[in-house]
Amino acid sequence: MSRRTIMAAAPSSLGTQFREELTCSICLELFTRPKMLPCQHTFCQDCLQDLASRKVPLRCPNCRQQVRLQLQGVAGLPDNIMAANMCERLQNQATLSGETRKQPQSGNRCSFHPSEKLKLYCKPCQVPLCVDCVEEGHDGHPNISLAKATQQRRSTVQALISEGRNILESYFSFIRGLRETEKTLNEQKQQTDNAITEAYKALLAKVEQNHSENLEKIQTERDRVLSDVNELSAACDRAEQELQLGWVEILSQQTALTEVVGKYRGKAAPTPVQTQPAVFQPTDIPVPVLGHVTVQSLPSAPTPAVPAPIPAAPATRGRGHHHGNQRQRENHSQTVTFGGEGSETGQFDRPYGVTVSDEGEIFVADTRNQRIQVFTLQGTFVRQFPTVVAGGQRMDPSDVAMDGEGNLWVVGEAESADFAVQYNKQGRVLRKFDLQESEWYRGVAVDTRRNHILIIQTTGHWVNLHGEVLVFRPFGTLVRTVGQQQGMKHPQYITVDGEGNILVSDLRNNCVHVYNENRQFLFQFGGEGSGEGQLKHPRGICTDRAGNIIVADYGNRRVEMFDKTGKFLKHITTDMKEPWAVAMAPQGQLLDVWLDISMNNVRLPALSIPEPDFHGYLSKLGYVHKVWRRRYCVLKDGCLYYYTDYNSKRAIGVAHFHGYRVEPMTTTGKSHAFSLTPPSPDIRTFYFSADNESEKLKWMEHLEDSLGRWIKVD
Structure with a gap:
């Protein structure tokens, strides 16, 4: 490398060093309104404010020295004016096409040792490492530089990306076709709805006309019969009144009453009115006016070919395990949490x-x-x-x-x-x-x-x-x-x-x-x-x-x-x-x-979680240090809350096991052990051990029951 090249690279290296020194160890970004603690360590004001709201008393994240805040709180701490000025100058120099894009991202730092960069790659474990990781858990393992490992895998990953994009495009094309089919179906349904509505209106009009004709027949017959009733009733009423007055009046009414009664004595009684009510019969017999709703049988569509499994490149094991499932309720509604x-x-x-x-x-x-x-x-x-x-x-x-x-x-x-x-x-x-x-x-x-x-x-x-x-x-x-x-x-x-x-x-x-x-x-x-x-x-x-x-x-x-x-x-x-x-x-x-309601349960004492599915002591295998620790565990709706003991006022943590499988274990070197295996290999597997075989079987049974009330969303 020429001297000119070395000298040209020096400012960039120096700028990187300055940026590292001016990076908050909490948010891993350049200082924003930097505040200095009594121990001389500097952090962003907002980061300290958030830390002080969650942890009392406040301690320095670096040296753990306790900090006594004044009445003004974090805002009353002294400003680090020099750090603020240097951050401002760095930000003014950075552009989207220059140093801003090149500044170290949090993804290049070790998740176990945030202050260290990932520089090496462990070949047996297939994970990126920092220097501290090598000393703690990978001592003696052959490793290479992270840049070299990345270069070796670049072509393989690029080929997988291209193949994945091609598969995605076929799926997107299929989805677009479904969208067009859906649009056509909606239009056809609307046409069918309109035809049914018009036929319904015509049929209803015919029913109304028939009903009006029947009512008119009934009214005509009623009027005719009421006329006869009035005449006969009037004759009877007059004769009854004359009967009360004396013999002379009776003799004068006898002839008139004899004539009226005789008129109706030989007359035929009224016959029922003949009507023809309209009747709708919802049977399988075709109705010419209304028609039928038919669904045409389609030939069985070929099942889209499932793409061949893509060979997965070795992946770094993650620390989280968040995935969605749905709980099966009585109304069959589904909820992804x-x-x-x-x-x-x-x-x-x-x-x-x-x-x-x-x-x-x-x-x-x-x-x-x-x-x-x-x-x-x-x-x-x-x-x-x-x-x-x-x-x-x-x-x-x-x-x-x-x-x-x-x-x-x-x-x-x-x-x-x-x-x-x-x-x-x-x-x-x-x-x-x-x-x-x-x-x-x-x-x-x-x-x-x-x-x-x-x-x-x-x-x-x-x-x-x-x-x-x-x-x-x-x-x-x-x-x-x-x-x-x-x-x-x-x-x-x-x-x-x-x-x-x-x-x-x-x-x-x-x-x-x-x-x-x-x-x-x-x-x-x-x-x-x-x-x-x-x-x-x-x-x-x-x-x-x-x-x-x-x-x-x-x-x-x-x-x-x-x-x-x-x-x-x-x-x-x-x-x-x-x-x-x-x-x-x-x-x-x-x-x-x-x-999420599960985060509310984390804040509850161990004995205060309402209606738990099961609870008791389990030993849990640590993810980082691989040490078994005895914890008091409470199972509720597919989530396992673990505490130091049953008197604890707040959970140490919570694991969401929706979609996991409960399986017995015999190869952990621990008696009465079982595991919770995730639906994807990229998600962490959990290992637990009960006090005895009976407790193990109880835990496995209750875990399966709790998780069985949830169904995976396809």
């Missing part, structure tokens, strides 16, 4: 927004973790990307929506301003524009017909809020505002139905506002209360293919369905913890983001 509170992969901290792509990928706005996480419809984690605005600056995403091109629009709040940002599905920024600053969370939707971006805007304080909908073009040009005249107070979420109508949930007014495709107000429905059709602090909103409206009724802890006119139809689900955002998947599955 995944996530949990936290910042690890697949966990959430304030999941405020959700949308679904045509390919069935779920995109969740993980607000406090400043990222978008992507899952399959079965709840399996796929990928994630940070909600970067520009220059490394991140924002807290409050909602996410899909546009007509399959890209994402995300709205949120950064430290400097509020933004609307368009990302592709892999997280690359396509465009962005600034929004008026607001202290309230806002929703976003896309009118794919006009390619307009609809964003909620709320201003004012809690006692005097004002809300409206801002309509933008993709490059940030404001087209118009909607909802100023309807007194919106705190609009939260927004959606656009298949006809272009806009629906907005209003948290403070406890209602939903509806506007037509021309942005003209149509009606509102809801109203505060807990009865059918009433709402209490509504949040998420979406529509299904039939135009029915689904609302996350946050205050009443339920999800409601209304028809397109706002008429209440049914409760989709009740007794939820905090229903927040809803979205409709391509095949009509309803997705609902809420705070």
